Amino acid sequence: MQMSRIVRTTADIAFPFILVYGFYIIIHGHLTPGGGFQGGAILASAMLLLLLAYRYHESIRHVRKTMMKTLESGGLLLFAFTALSAMALGAGYFYNWLSPGGVLFGDIVEVGSALANLNTAGLIPIMNLAVGIEVVGAVSVILLALLSGIKEKI
Amino acid sequence: MLTQLPYLAVVLIAGIGIATILLKKNLIKMIMGLGVLTGSANLFLVTLGYRDGGIAPIYTSAPEGVMVLSTVQAMTVTNIVIGFATTALLLAFAIMLYRKYGSVETGDIRRLRE
Amino acid sequence: MSQYVPLLVALPLIAAFAMPLVGMLGKTIRNSLAIIAMAGTVTAALLLVYEVLVNGTIIYAFGAFDPSLAIPFDSGGVPIRILFVIDAMSAFMVLTAAIMMFAVVLYSLSSESEQTGQDGYYALLFLMMVGIFGMVTTGDLFNFFVFLEINSLAGAALAAYRINKGLSVEGGLKYAFISTIAGLFFLFAIGMLYGQYNSLNIAYIASVIDLTGLSLVALVLMITSLAMKAGSVPMHFWTPDTYSSAPSSITAILIVSSMASLYAIFRVAFSLYGVTMNVVTIGWIIIILGILSMFIGVSMALPQKDVKRLMAYHSVSQIGYMLVGLGVGVAVLGDTQMMNEFGLVAMEGGIFHIINYALYKGLLFLIAGAVIYRCGTRNLNELGGLGHSMKWTMGFFIIAALAIAGIPPFNGFASKILIYESVFIFNPYISVIAMVVSIMTLASFVKVFHSMFMGPKLPQYAEVKEVPLPMLIGMGLLAALIILFGLFPDLVVNLLIEPAALAFIDQSGYISSVMGGI
Numbered sequence: 001m002q003m004s005r006i007v008r009t010t011a012d013i014a015f016p017f018i019l020v021y022g023f024y025i026i027i028h029g030h031l032t033p034g035g036g037f038q039g040g041a042i043l044a045s046a047m048l049l050l051l052l053a054y055r056y057h058e059s060i061r062h063v064r065k066t067m068m069k070t071l072e073s074g075g076l077l078l079f080a081f082t083a084l085s086a087m088a089l090g091a092g093y094f095y096n097w098l099s100p101g102g103v104l105f106g107d108i109v110e111v112g113s114a115l116a117n118l119n120t121a122g123l124i125p126i127m128n129l130a131v132g133i134e135v136v137g138a139v140s141v142i143l144l145a146l147l148s149g150i151k152e153k154i
Numbered sequence: 155m156l157t158q159l160p161y162l163a164v165v166l167i168a169g170i171g172i173a174t175i176l177l178k179k180n181l182i183k184m185i186m187g188l189g190v191l192t193g194s195a196n197l198f199l200v201t202l203g204y205r206d207g208g209i210a211p212i213y214t215s216a217p218e219g220v221m222v223l224s225t226v227q228a229m230t231v232t233n234i235v236i237g238f239a240t241t242a243l244l245l246a247f248a249i250m251l252y253r254k255y256g257s258v259e260t261g262d263i264r265r266l267r268e
Numbered sequence: 269m270s271q272y273v274p275l276l277v278a279l280p281l282i283a284a285f286a287m288p289l290v291g292m293l294g295k296t297i298r299n300s301l302a303i304i305a306m307a308g309t310v311t312a313a314l315l316l317v318y319e320v321l322v323n324g325t326i327i328y329a330f331g332a333f334d335p336s337l338a339i340p341f342d343s344g345g346v347p348i349r350i351l352f353v354i355d356a357m358s359a360f361m362v363l364t365a366a367i368m369m370f371a372v373v374l375y376s377l378s379s380e381s382e383q384t385g386q387d388g389y390y391a392l393l394f395l396m397m398v399g400i401f402g403m404v405t406t407g408d409l410f411n412f413f414v415f416l417e418i419n420s421l422a423g424a425a426l427a428a429y430r431i432n433k434g435l436s437v438e439g440g441l442k443y444a445f446i447s448t449i450a451g452l453f454f455l456f457a458i459g460m461l462y463g464q465y466n467s468l469n470i471a472y473i474a475s476v477i478d479l480t481g482l483s484l485v486a487l488v489l490m491i492t493s494l495a496m497k498a499g500s501v502p503m504h505f506w507t508p509d510t511y512s513s514a515p516s517s518i519t520a521i522l523i524v525s526s527m528a529s530l531y532a533i534f535r536v537a538f539s540l541y542g543v544t545m546n547v548v549t550i551g552w553i554i555i556i557l558g559i560l561s562m563f564i565g566v567s568m569a570l571p572q573k574d575v576k577r578l579m580a581y582h583s584v585s586q587i588g589y590m591l592v593g594l595g596v597g598v599a600v601l602g603d604t605q606m607m608n609e610f611g612l613v614a615m616e617g618g619i620f621h622i623i624n625y626a627l628y629k630g631l632l633f634l635i636a637g638a639v640i641y642r643c644g645t646r647n648l649n650e651l652g653g654l655g656h657s658m659k660w661t662m663g664f665f666i667i668a669a670l671a672i673a674g675i676p677p678f679n680g681f682a683s684k685i686l687i688y689e690s691v692f693i694f695n696p697y698i699s700v701i702a703m704v705v706s707i708m709t710l711a712s713f714v715k716v717f718h719s720m721f722m723g724p725k726l727p728q729y730a731e732v733k734e735v736p737l738p739m740l741i742g743m744g745l746l747a748a749l750i751i752l753f754g755l756f757p758d759l760v761v762n763l764l765i766e767p768a769a770l771a772f773i774d775q776s777g778y779i780s781s782v783m784g785g786i
Contacts (some may be wrong), residue, residue, distance in 0.1 A: 031210065072224055076285035084278055091285030092328070093274030126318050142242045146249065175449070181441075186565050188448055202463045211648075226462065229410055233455060234429050236417045243421055247428060247441045254434030264464060 011053035018046040022132075028130035030121040034129040040135025047140045056147055057066050068140040076136030082126050098122035162202040169196035181251065181258040185244045190238035197228045198234070272316040273352050276401045278363070280307045284394035284560045289418035290386030294312040299377055302390045302517075308374040309397065313366035320359035321767065325781040327407075336557060338782045344719035347469045347782055353407030355778060357619070361404035361531050362765070363457040364623045367749065368524045368630050369397050374439040375634055375742035378735065389429055390657055392728030396422040396521055403528040407782060409458045412467045412532065413451060415583070416497070419525050427514035427522065438515030441507045443522075443561040446496055453493035457486040470540050471782035480546050488622060490536050491554075497529035500591060504584045508568075509676040511580035512646075516637020520630035523583060524644060526620050530587065534594050534772060541600040543773040551599025551665030559698060562705045569712050573645050576636050577714065579629070581673065587681045592702065593618025593687045596694050599770070607773065610690035615769040616761060617686030621766075624679040635665050638735045638743070639720060642647060655721035657732045660719045660740055662746045669676040669717055671750050679750050682757035 008154045022043035029035030086095035098105055099122025107119045118125075171194060174187025211224035248258055251254030255263045283305030291298045304435035320326055327350040328335045339347050354362070375392070381387055399419025406412050424447065458468065460482050465473050477483060499507040503765050508528075511519045537550060565585025597615035600606040638661050639654065654663045666720025671678035672687075684706060692699040734740070753760050771778070 010702075033210070037231070066292075067392045073285050073289045077282065080278060080285055084274075084282070089273065089275065092330060092332045094276065094331040095333055098329065142246075145246060146242075154599075171448075175445070184445070188445070190453055191449070195452050195459070197454060198459050202459055224393070225468070226459070229455075230456075232410075232414060236414070236421075236451075239421055240417075240444065243425060244441065244444055247424075247437050247444065250428070250431060250437045251434055251441070254431070263434065 008053050011049045015046055018049065019043060022046065026128055026132035027118070028125045029127065029132075036131025039128075040132040041139060043132065043136040044143065045134070045144035046061045048143055051143060051147055059147075060144065062093060063087065063140060063144065064105050065141065065144050068144065071133055071137030071139075072141060075130045075132070075137060079127055079130035079134065082123055082130060084125075095124040096124065096125075099124075157206075160197065160204075164194050164198040164201065167197065171261055179260050181260060181263075182245075183247045185241060185248065186262075188244070189237065189241060192233065192240075196230045196237075199230045202226050225267075270316060270319050270326050270328065272319065273326065273354065273403070274330070275312040276309065276405065277398055279305055280394040280397045280554050282399070282465070283309075284398065284674070286605075287391035287394070289386050295386075296560055298387060298390065298643070302373060302394075305394060306369060308755070309332045309401075310366045310370050312363050313401070316354065316365045317366075320354050320356060321763070325355040325771075325777075326355065327782060337605075341786060345723065345783075346467060346555055347608060349470055349471060350411050351407040351471075351782060352405045353471065353778070353782060354405050354599060355781065356764075356771040357535075357769075358405050360623070360764050360768040362401060362526065364527065364626050365397070365400045365404065365524050367623075367745075368520060371429045371742040371746050372517050372741075374738050374745075375637075379517055379637055380515070380740045383430060385429065392422045392426045392429070393518075393521065393753050396426065399423075400521075400528050401713070402729065403525075404531055407470050408468050409461065409470060410727060411710065413454055413458060416454065416529075416532075419452050419528070420444065420451060420497075423447070423518075423522055423525055426518045427510050429518070430515050432502075432513065436513045436515075439510040440504075441509040443486045446503065450493035450496040453496075457489040457493070460486040460489075463596040469782065470535070471779045474540050474542060475779045475783055477541065477544055479541075479546075483499070483541075484545075487536070487541055487550070491550075493534045494529045494536070496558060498526045498533065498587060498757075499540065499558050499584055500587055501564050501584065504559070504561065504565070506585050508577050508580040511612055511658075512574055512576040513585065516576070516633045516640065517592075519633040523629050526587070527626055531592055534598070537598050538601070538772040539775055539778045545754055548599050551595050551597075551601070552721065554591050554595030554598055555698065558588040558595055559701055560588070560590060561585060562588030566655060566705050566708045566712070570708065573648050575639070575651070575716060575720065576633070578648075578712065579632050579636060583629050584711070585709065586621070586629065586672070587685055588705070589684065589702065590618045590621050590625065592691060593621060594699060594772075595767070596691055597740075598604070600694070601773065609767045610693040612769055613772070614694065615772065616691035617683050617690060617767045617771075619768050620683035620686060620757075620761060620765045624683045624741045624750075625640065627746050627750050627753070628668045628678075628680060628758075631668040631671065631743055631750065633741070634743050634782070635661055635668065640741055641735060641739075642732045643712055643729055651720045652723045653721075653729065656725045657729070658721075658734050660734055661743070662670075664743045665717065665721065667747045667750055669713040671700045671754065673713055675710070677751070677754050679753035679757070680707045682754055682760075686761075694780065696713075765774065 022039045025034040025042055026039030047063050050063060069123055083094045086097050087093055089097055091097060105119055105122050105125050109116050167192055169225045171187045171191030174190060175184050178184055201224035205220050205222050206224035208216065211221040251263050252258050274749055283301060290301050329338055329351055339345060369667050380389055381461055396419055399415045399422060402415030403412060403419060406415060423445035424440045426436045427443050431435050455621045462468060465476055467473055496503040497640060511522060514522065562585050565581050565588060569578050569581035571582060591613045600611035622760055643651060645651065671680040674680045688699050688702060
């Protein structure tokens with residue numbers, strides 16, 4: 001089934017904005033509602049928009065299954081190794097050794113009503129990023145798998 | 155009485171979910187029933203953490219006042235993710251069964267019976 | 269402080285995540301990763317078990333600088349982090365799971381070698397091990413729920429992984445539905461407990477719990493949902509379907525996951541509620557579930573023609589033994605005299621039966637898998653005469669079948685005699701039923717043995733050879749352990765089982781290991 005030109009153009013225009021919004025949700029995960037899963041789901045919804053606006057075999061040229069699988073595994077591995085990295089320093093699994101005072105995301109959180117500081121919370125933003133990468137890959141793989149189930153009928 | 159209302163809704167929604175799973179013969183509808191049941195569990199957890207007049211548990215620029223409990227909300231998010239994974243898995247099963255049997259009615263796909 | 273605790277979860281997790289990536293590099297590299305990850309996990313598990321047996325209960329707080337510190341200084345005496353609590357019972361379950369994992373991964377290397385989608389297979393297999401190890405070690409209710417769901421999802425996907433003309437998908441679908449509903453019931457129960465006691469930590473809740481109406485509902489929901497997952501009788505209908513349609517290596521792992529659910533029933537009964545609940549009523553409910561499971565399971569098994577379906581019904585029946593043994597322990601909890609007289613022995617029997625059951629049932633399913641691997645059918649009427657060509661497999665089958673029937677020099681006898689003796693003092697009728705069931709089990713396996721291995725060599729199986737070496741090693745390990753446990757039951761009971769049983773009874777010890785003697 002071919003979607004109309006209006007749908008395709010709208011999808012093209014909306015796609016980058018949805019991506020930016022998804023990244024915003026992921027990066028601000030430790031400050032505002034949202035985080036890795038939510039942002040990743042938004043990113044994956046951008047992929048879904050492409051998949052719906054274009055035909056299945058058209059869109060899989062851009063949203064490749066191997067790439068998405070790599071993203072999924074890469075994100076998960078980043079998450080697991082971030083958690084494991086604390087053990088290399090002699091602390092417990094998942095210990096947040098970057099906060100406070102680390103090189104990255106190491107600022108000390110000000111108590112009370114202060115403006116949000118992105119550069120805080122240590123490992124948590126890194127893990128949010130890892131989860132975001134993982135979710136966009138995993139959800140895209142699921143969507144591709146489910147869409148491939150109906151491709152013969154259309 | 156008014157504070158008990160959400161719990162009543164939880165029981166009602168859970169009842170609808172279980173009834174759908176047990177009574178419907180269509181796989182897709184059964185999966186939907188499971189989704190409804192998951193929703194009732196989520197509602198139950200969020201209601202547990204609700205405090206009258208509470209604000210969202212975000213410390214950035216937070217006004218004075220009591221906050222709602224954040225642990226149950228974290229549990230709810232986790233359960234939403236798990237529910238998402240379960241639904242995706244079950245739908246994948248439904249697709250495979252549809253390919254093999256050409257139907258998603260449970261009556262048509264019961265071969266594992268002896 | 270033990271560094272092995274997080275490795276138990278982290279190593280298989282990393283292996284599972286890396287598997288799809290490594291799978292692109294080729295088959296050999298992926299298989300070696302599977303072996304390395306399995307070896308690492310099993311080593312960590314064995315070292316952990318050793319440490320627990322020497323030093324006693326180990327606490328591991330996730331996300332803390334010092335993981336042995338269960339309660340942070342500024343938390344007001346409440347454990348807030350996710351805790352892993354490994355007492356002797358958890359260590360025992362870790363050992364069981366590690367042995368089975370070792371055998372199953374070795375076995376899979378050959379048995380799955382001609383299947384497609386092996387990257388996913390190994391990834392899910394390791395995820396399932398994460399779920400099982402997490403379930404038996406965690407000391408946090410919600411964390412337990414998460415591991416339960418990891419286990420269920422991976423198990424359902426694995427059960428359906430050989431699509432097998434839709435049959436396996438059907439079994440996987442049933443498993444997925446049952447375990448999701450069970451998981452949601454468990455989540456409701458967690459919510460009820462959290463609403464009352466504001467904590468998710470088992471030890472903390474146990475220290476403040478009292479039997480309100482809501483706690484009772486939570487207890488009933490927990491036991492129902494976990495019994496559903498374990499495959500006990502009123503909700504046993506998924507076991508034959510899923511066990512028979514899943515690949516044999518997966519069935520062996522599904523057995524371990526049902527054991528983890530069984531462990532959780534008694535963790536809830538002994539460590540979470542303890543004597544606050546009405547132990548006699550709850551104990552009797554569990555015992556009656558056990559008797560029904562024993563009897564219905566074995567009587568359904570007798571007329572089966574499909575060899576894996578037959579074995580699946582037997583696993584329902586074997587779960588009954590554990591429920592009876594440990595249920596007697598629940599029923600006499602708090603009564604020191606009766607506990608010393610027979611309760612402790614009954615519990616030891618039940619716990620010993622967990623590992624014995626996992627060993628011989630896992631072995632039986634692996635043998636069934638080996639026969640299906642070579643002959644391509646599971647119908648007992650079509651099989652026959654395999655004793656001529658598959659001698660090792662036949663030998664392993666004899667060992668496993670005698671063990672499950674409770675014949676003396678094997679491990680099944682060792683644990684069953686403990687259950688018979690002690691339960692006889694509690695209530696002689698239960699003991700008699702258990703013995704009758706045992707005889708029926710023997711009858712059923714004589715039939716299987718006869719129709720699979722005996723008789724003249726059939727022409728259609730003239731080409732059949734012995735299965736490849738990794739499969740034999742996997743099965744041989746289990747068979748050797750069955751014989752060892754059968755020959756030296758005293759050693760095993762003293763070393764592993766008795767500390768485990770005492771850890772279950774000692775609720776205050778469990779609480780103080782986390783709460784620090786409060």
